[in-house]
Each structure stands twice: as structure tokens, then as C-alpha cells.
Amino acid sequence: MSDAPLLAVRGLRKSFGGLQAVRGFDLDVAAGAIVGLIGPNGSGKTTVLNLITGEIAADGGSVRLADQEMAGLPAFRICRSQIARTFQLVRILPGMTTRENVLIGRLFGADPAPLERARRDVDVLLDRVGLADRADQTGAQLTYIDQKRVELARALATRPRLLLLDEWLAGLNPTELQIGIALIRQVRDEGVTIIMIEHVMEAIRALCDHVVVMSAGALIAAGAPDAVLADPEVARVYLGDDDA
Amino acid sequence: MVENTWFRCSIAAAAVAFLAAVPLMVSAYTVSLLVSMLAYISLATAWAFFSGRTRYISLATAAFVGIGTYTVALLSDHLPLPMVLVIAPVVGFVVALGVGLATLRLSGVYFVIFTFGLAELIKQVVIWFEINQTKTLARYIFVNASGALIYELLLATAVVVLAGVWWLSRTPLGYALRVIGEDEMVARHAGIDTTRVKVLIFAATSAVMSLVGAILSLRYTYVDPNIGFNSLVSFQVLIMALLGGIGRLWGPAMGAIPLVLLFELLSGTFPHYFSIAVGLCFVVIVYYLPGGVMGLMDRWRARLRA
Amino acid sequence: MVLFEAVLSGILVGGMYGLIALGLNLQYGIARMMNLAYGEALMGGAFTAFWFFTLWRIDPLASMLFSVPVAFVGNWLIYRYLLTPLVRRAANQDVLEADTILVTFGLLFVFQGVALVQWGGEYRGYTYLAVPLNVLGATVALNRVLAFAAAVALALALYWLLRSTRLGGAMRAIAIDPVAAQLVAIDVPRLSALAFATGGAIMAVAGTLVSMFLSFNASIGIVYTLKALIVVIMGGVGRMLGCLMAGLLLGVAEALGAYLVDPGLTLAINFALFLLVLLVRPQGLFSRG
Numbered sequence: 001m002s003d004a005p006l007l008a009v010r011g012l013r014k015s016f017g018g019l020q021a022v023r024g025f026d027l028d029v030a031a032g033a034i035v036g037l038i039g040p041n042g043s044g045k046t047t048v049l050n051l052i053t054g055e056i057a058a059d060g061g062s063v064r065l066a067d068q069e070m071a072g073l074p075a076f077r078i079c080r081s082q083i084a085r086t087f088q089l090v091r092i093l094p095g096m097t098t099r100e101n102v103l104i105g106r107l108f109g110a111d112p113a114p115l116e117r118a119r120r121d122v123d124v125l126l127d128r129v130g131l132a133d134r135a136d137q138t139g140a141q142l143t144y145i146d147q148k149r150v151e152l153a154r155a156l157a158t159r160p161r162l163l164l165l166d167e168w169l170a171g172l173n174p175t176e177l178q179i180g181i182a183l184i185r186q187v188r189d190e191g192v193t194i195i196m197i198e199h200v201m202e203a204i205r206a207l208c209d210h211v212v213v214m215s216a217g218a219l220i221a222a223g224a225p226d227a228v229l230a231d232p233e234v235a236r237v238y239l240g241d242d243d244a
Numbered sequence: 245m246v247e248n249t250w251f252r253c254s255i256a257a258a259a260v261a262f263l264a265a266v267p268l269m270v271s272a273y274t275v276s277l278l279v280s281m282l283a284y285i286s287l288a289t290a291w292a293f294f295s296g297r298t299r300y301i302s303l304a305t306a307a308f309v310g311i312g313t314y315t316v317a318l319l320s321d322h323l324p325l326p327m328v329l330v331i332a333p334v335v336g337f338v339v340a341l342g343v344g345l346a347t348l349r350l351s352g353v354y355f356v357i358f359t360f361g362l363a364e365l366i367k368q369v370v371i372w373f374e375i376n377q378t379k380t381l382a383r384y385i386f387v388n389a390s391g392a393l394i395y396e397l398l399l400a401t402a403v404v405v406l407a408g409v410w411w412l413s414r415t416p417l418g419y420a421l422r423v424i425g426e427d428e429m430v431a432r433h434a435g436i437d438t439t440r441v442k443v444l445i446f447a448a449t450s451a452v453m454s455l456v457g458a459i460l461s462l463r464y465t466y467v468d469p470n471i472g473f474n475s476l477v478s479f480q481v482l483i484m485a486l487l488g489g490i491g492r493l494w495g496p497a498m499g500a501i502p503l504v505l506l507f508e509l510l511s512g513t514f515p516h517y518f519s520i521a522v523g524l525c526f527v528v529i530v531y532y533l534p535g536g537v538m539g540l541m542d543r544w545r546a547r548l549r550a
Numbered sequence: 551m552v553l554f555e556a557v558l559s560g561i562l563v564g565g566m567y568g569l570i571a572l573g574l575n576l577q578y579g580i581a582r583m584m585n586l587a588y589g590e591a592l593m594g595g596a597f598t599a600f601w602f603f604t605l606w607r608i609d610p611l612a613s614m615l616f617s618v619p620v621a622f623v624g625n626w627l628i629y630r631y632l633l634t635p636l637v638r639r640a641a642n643q644d645v646l647e648a649d650t651i652l653v654t655f656g657l658l659f660v661f662q663g664v665a666l667v668q669w670g671g672e673y674r675g676y677t678y679l680a681v682p683l684n685v686l687g688a689t690v691a692l693n694r695v696l697a698f699a700a701a702v703a704l705a706l707a708l709y710w711l712l713r714s715t716r717l718g719g720a721m722r723a724i725a726i727d728p729v730a731a732q733l734v735a736i737d738v739p740r741l742s743a744l745a746f747a748t749g750g751a752i753m754a755v756a757g758t759l760v761s762m763f764l765s766f767n768a769s770i771g772i773v774y775t776l777k778a779l780i781v782v783i784m785g786g787v788g789r790m791l792g793c794l795m796a797g798l799l800l801g802v803a804e805a806l807g808a809y810l811v812d813p814g815l816t817l818a819i820n821f822a823l824f825l826l827v828l829l830v831r832p833q834g835l836f837s838r839g
Binding site for chain 1: 423434
């Protein structure tokens with residue numbers, strides 16, 4: 001029983017008008033793993049993430065977290081079932097403080113806490129991601145990496161078992177990248193399973209136990225990072241020599 | 245901190261006691277002006293609590309005020325007044341619940357469009373009903389209510405509404421409402437049941453509007469659908485809330501007081517130019533006072549400190 | 551036979567609804583602006599036709615030479631100088647939507663107010679081509695048939711422009727994804743302004759046509775804005791042919807409702823249809839998604 005996957009995705013499908021964005025996508029994620037989801041732009045990675053988190057409804061297929069069906073549930077229920085996410089384009093609430101931005105996760109997530117306790121927990125969490133001294137700044141005043149930290153903290157505040165990161169490391173400078181990688185590793189070590197969409201190969205190599213590659217809405221390769229990244233087929237879809 | 249709260253509460257209590265005594269001291273005309281102010285303070289505050297925080301612009305204020313008015317017109321002959329004043333907000337709540345469930349699950353535009361025509365729709369149905377069933381358009385309201393009684397009822401309503409908004413803003417529910425206004429997608433993915441929060445608060449604030457409409461109707465001796473469902477009311481409430489500043493407790497009230505005076509002046513002196521003036525006010529506020537008067541005061545304060 | 555006449559008159563009015571929905575689709579689907587003052591151009595077109603006809607005996611169709619360019623330029627100015635500044639200022643799409651709704655709501659009251667001051671609140675109308683015409687046994691007025699034919703011809707021409715020309719292709723690209731359109735060297739701000747202005751001009755045409763067979767007053771704009779919105783939602787935002795079909799559907803439903811239930815309840819029928827669409831197919835009756 002122990003090797004049953006935490007997340008099992010089967011036959012996930014989604015079309016927009018005539019475009020098949022995701023066509024029969026399967027994925028197993030073991031508890032405690034970090035899985036990298038890579039592929040060229042437009043290959044359907046973010047759509048998969050939106051389907052898993054209930055942002056958009058699938059045309060077909062199933063998404064099971066620890067044997068519980070998620071497909072068809074509204075986004076807030078999926079969040080309360082312990083799947084959290086960040087966004088490709090950072091979504092910070094500009095008019096709220098850092099603390100308030102994170103607090104919502106604790107107040108409404110998988111394990112809602114009353115206001116006073118939520119505030120205390122959030123301060124601990126802010127300390128953990130390195131935001132303790134910026135707790136009272138508003139979202140609009142934060143630097144880019146701090147906004148990314150807020151998003152991560154907000155996702156963690158919902159108490160997820162599975163965390164989906166959509167290009168969370170994109171746009172960071174080399175120093176920030178190392179901090180970011182360490183932070184993700186720390187989150188995993190605390191028991192959160194992670195799927196990360198990422199283009200930064202350095203991070204994929206450093207963090208992922210397993211990598212899956214998407215192209216044109218389907219999975220084309222999967223395996224250990226070094227093997228997958230050396231695959232000529234993967235190199236071909238990334239360079240896109242006959243993709244048109 | 246605690247002492248400070250006590251201090252503020254006693255000041256507020258003293259202010260309310262003073263306001264309650266005002267009808268004994270001033271003329272009947274002043275009381276009727278104050279009645280309008282109190283009514284619009286409640287309406288604008290209730291409107292802003294939902295529409296201001298969530299950015300779902302409701303244009304249905306007139307519909308819910310009208311529902312309150314017509315509840316009184318239909319029931320005041322058969323039931324005691326206190327009971328009618330309980331039923332009116334319940335009717336408003338139920339109608340808003342239906343409207344909200346149908347339109348608030350979807351993008352905000354559907355909601356705007358639906359509320360845009362709601363007052364007109366209900367008016368049409370009422371006209372149809374009156375012509376076909378009662379064979380007359382007008383209804384008489386035989387309730388013996390003095391200006392002072394109406395004033396006290398509206399004062400109580402305004403106090404409850406402001407206190408309610410103050411209190412709700414401090415609860416997770418009020419917090420969820422703000423998150424929905426800032427970014428609904430984030431709200432969904434942080435576990436907020438956005439539809440439920442929106443529908444609940446929309447219905448609750450609509451109930452307040454129906455109550456205000458019911459109390460105000462005691463001023464009239466007779467109503468017809470055109471008086472009861474005057475779509476200008478939606479517009480006036482909206483502009484008051486915008487002028488004062490929608491994100492703040494006192495903002496809508498700050499907008500309601502000067503605009504009630506201005507509208508009183510306008511409708512007395514230039515009735516024909518009323519809607520042009522109001523429309524221009526509107527455009528000017530959106531462009532030059534995006535945070536309302538309260539936002540402007542914040543900016544001034546910040547500049548003084550700097 | 552009476553039923554057939556009801557359906558026929560519904561179809562004739564429905565062509566008009568299709569046309570005004572098409573114009574709104576240009577404004578909301580392509581230029582992405584929810585314009586609550588949209589119907590005021592129709593009110594303006596109707597009054598222009600009325601005054602030209604009653605004062606100077608000028609044919610309503612000729613009055614469009616005046617009203618249509620005015621509506622085009624007016625809407626272009628509104629888009630360029632009132633709405634685009636809001637785009638630059640808005641933090642996100644929701645804020646922008648709220649701001650445009652508020653500003654155009656204000657404009658609605660300004661236009662309506664000016665018309666009230668100038669022309670009063672009473673209903674107007676004039677007699678033009680009120681010749682009875684026999685259509686498959688049913689009698690309809692020639693003005694209605696003319697208005698229907700003109701509306702449908704214009705709508706189809708517009709549809710062809712959007713489908714088959716370079717300009718139309720660029721506009722459809724903007725409707726689908728303005729950011730991507732910008733990347734392939736489409737002048738998004740200019741074409742959006744053009745689409746918005748064209749939407750307003752179409753409304754002036756519709757106003758002229760409506761004035762030939764229906765009475766109107768200074769506050770009529772809102773009614774048509776509302777109908778256009780409902781038809782666009784029924785037909786699907788950005789879907790031109792869908793809007794035409796939905797317009798016809800609304801016209802027939804209104805006419806049947808008026809005939810079978812009560813003529814006083816047309817708005818209720820509009821809303822009933824709207825609610826039905828929202829509950830059953832919120833993406834629009836005629837979209838594939």
C-alpha cells in the first residue's frame with residue numbers, strides 16, 4: 001500500500017474551441033517526491049496545473065489525491081483537500097500587507113484557524129520563508145523575489161500535502177535562485193509533495209527526483225532528470241525544428 | 245487598547261443619544277432632510293460593503309428599495325407595522341439570494357447587466373399585476389407614522405448598519421470579501437468559497453436596502469410602481485459611495501451627506517438639468533477622485549507627514 | 551394566422567436586435583469595453599431621423615449621412631479620450647471593467663439628460679412608408695420590412711468584413727488575444743478604437759431604422775443597451791453569427807410572449823431568456839466551447 005502514489009492523474013483532456021490543449025495526460029506522483037513538469041511554451045503544462053487545481057473544468061479524465069477524486073470539484077474545495085498552487089504570473093494582493101496576503105491561506109485553507117491563532121501561525125511561516133521583517137509592507141511595495149515568497153507562504157499556509165509551483169523560480173538572479181532552490185527543498189523535507197513547472201534546468205537537476213516532458217498537450221518522455229534531458233526527442237521538441 | 249475601545253464606544257453612544265434627541269429640537273423640514281440623509285447613509289454603506297469591496301457593481305439598489313416600499317404597500321393594511329418591517333428585509337434577502345445564485349457564479353459582467361435591469365423588470369411585473377389583478381396602479385399607505393418616528397427608525401438602522409460593517413470587516417468573512425475584490429482567482433485557490441461569500445453578503449446588504457425602503461415608504465400616503473421603483477436611486481447611492489470612498493467604514497456616509505444636500509438643491513432649482521449634473525459628477529469622481537474623499541484625505545495626510 | 555403574424559413581426563424586430571448586438575460585440579468583444587451608454591447612439595440616431603423628417607421632410611435614410619458620422623466620431627472620441635486613460639491607470643482587468651462601467655453609466659445620464667432638456671420626455675414617432683405589405687398571407691408594414699432588410703444586410707456585410715478581409719482578421723485576432731495580436735504587429739489600440747467607433751455608428755443606423763416603425767423618447771437608450779447585452783450573452787461574446795441568431799430568437803420570443811401572455815411583459819421575457827441562458831449555457835447558445 002505504501003507505494004501507492006499520492007497523486008494519480010488519468011486520461012486528462014481539455015480543448016479550447018478547436019485546440020486540444022491537453023490530450024489524455026497521465027501522471028503518478030509518489031508522496032514526498034519533487035516532480036518536474038517541463039516542455040516548450042504552449043505545450044499544455046499550465047493547463048494541466050489549472051485542471052488539477054480546478055481553475056478550469058476538464059473535458060474528461062480523473063485526478064485522484066490519496067484515492068479521493070478531485071476532478072469536478074470547485075477550486076476552493078480542491079484547495080481544502082490539500083492541493084495548493086502558485087501562479088505563473090505572480091498574483092499578489094497589492095492593497096494588502098504581506099501578513100494579510102498569507103493570512104487568507106490559514107483562515108480558509110485545508111485547516112482553517114480562528115483569526116488570532118491564524119495570525120500567530122502566519123508570523124511563524126513568514127519567518128520561515130524570510131519575510132518576517134516585511135510583514136507590514138503592502139504587496140505593491142515588495143520586490144519580485146519577496147512577492148514570490150509571499151505566494152509560496154500563502155500556498156503553504158493552506159496546509160497542502162501537494163504543492164504545485166508554476167515557474168516559481170523564473171526571473172530570479174543567480175543568488176536568489178540558490179535561495180529559492182534551498183527553500184523548495186526545505187518545503188519538501190517538511191513533508192510536502194511538489195510538482196514544479198520549470199524552465200530553469202539547473203533547478204530541475206538540483207531538485208527533481210522525476211521529470212515528465214509535455215509537448216502539444218501530451219506526455220512524450222518521463223524518467224530521471226539526467227536521462228530525460230539527454231533524450232534527443234526532448235531536445236528536438238525544445239528546439240522545435242519541425243514543430244510548425 | 246481596551247480602554248481606547250471603551251472610550252470610543254462611549255463617545256459613539258453619546259453621539260447616538262444626541263442624534264436621537266435631534267427631532268425635538270429642529271423644524272419638520274430639517275427632520276425630513278435628515279431622514280433622507282440617514283436613509284442614504286444606510287443605503288450607501290450597505291452598497292459599498294458588497295459592491296465596493298468585491299467590485300461587483302450592483303445597479304439594483306432601486307429594486308430592493310422598491311421591494312421594501314411595496315411590501316409595506318401590500319401588507320400594512322393587514323399586519324401590524326413591526327411585523328411588516330421584519331417581512332420587508334426578508335423578501336429583499338430572498339430575491340437577492342435568487343439573483344445572486346443565478347448571476348454571481350459567473351463573471352462580474354453578468355451580474356452588472358442583470359442588476360442593471362432588475363428594478364425595471366420588477367416594476368414591469370408589478371404594473372402588469374396591478375393592472376390585471378387590482379385594476380388600479382396606485383396604492384394607499386394608511387400608516388400613522390410621524391416624521392420623528394421615521395427618523396428614529398432610520399437612525400437605528402444606520403447605527404446597526406455601520407456597526408455591522410465595522411464588526412464584519414474584522415471577521416474572516418469581511419476579510420474574504422476584500423480578497424475577492426482584490427483577486428478572485430487567488431481567493432478561490434486559497435480555499436475561499438467565493439460564490440457563497442458573494443451571494444450571502446449581497447443578500448444581506450440587499451435586505452438592508454429593503455428595510456430602508458420599507459421605512460421610507462411610511463412618508464408616502466400613496467405609491468405607484470414609478471415612485472416605488474425609481475431607478476435614479478441606484479445611481480444616487482452609487483455616486484454617494486464613490487464620492488466618499490468605498491473601502492472605508494465612514495466613506496459612503498461622508499459621500500451621502502453632501503450629496504443629499506446637493507440633490508435637494510438641484511431638484512428644487514434646476515430639475516431639468518438634474519440628470520446631466522449627476523452624470524457629470526459621476527465622470528468627474530471616477531477620473532479625479534478614484535479613492536473618494538477619504539482617499540484624498542489620506543493622501544493629504546501622507547503629504548503633511550512627508 | 552395571428553400566431554404566424556406574431557412570429558413574423560418577431561423576426562422583423564429580431565433582425566434589429568441582431569444588428570445592435572453585433573455593434574455591441576465590436577465594442578465589448580473586440581475593444582473590450584463594457585459601454586452602458588451604448589444605446590444613447592441609437593436614441594441620437596432616432597431623434598436625428600425624426601427632426602430631419604418632421605422639420606425639413608428629409609428622408610430618414612438620408613439623415614444617416616449626418617447621424618452616422620457623428621456617432622462614429624463621438625464614440626471614437628469617447629474611446630480615445632475617456633476610456634483609454636482608464637486602461638493605462640487600471641491595476642487589473644476587474645478594476646478596468648468597474649471603472650468603464652461607472653464612467654459609461656455617467657455618460658448615459660449626461661446624454662439622456664441633454665436629450666430630455668432639448669426634446670422633453672414624451673414619446674415621438676412619424677409616419678414613413680406605412681404601406682401594408684402582404685408577406686405569405688400576413689400583413690406587415692413596408693417600413694418594418696425595409697428596416698429588417700437593411701439591418702440584416704448590414705449585419706451580413708459586417709460579418710463578411712470580419713471573416714474575409716485582412717482588417718477583419720486582425721480584429722478577430724484582437725478579440726481572441728490582444729497581447730498576442732500586438733506581438734504579430736497588429737496595431738491594437740487603433741483597431742480597437744475603430745471597432746468601438748464602428749459599434750457606435752451601427753447604433754445610429756439602428757436608431758434610424760427603429761424610428762421608422764416604433765415610437766421612442768429620450769430615455770429609450772437604456773432599453774436597447776440592455777437588449778443588446780442580453781443578445782450578446784445569448785449569442786456568445788465575440789461570436790457574430792451567433793448574435794444574429796440570438797437576436798432573431800429574442801425578437802420571436804418577445805413577440806410570442808406579447809401575443810400569448812401580455813404585451814406589458816416584454817422585459818420580463820428578455821430576462822427570463824437571459825436567466826435561462828445563464829443557468830444552462832453561460833458560454834452562449836451558439837458557441838462551441
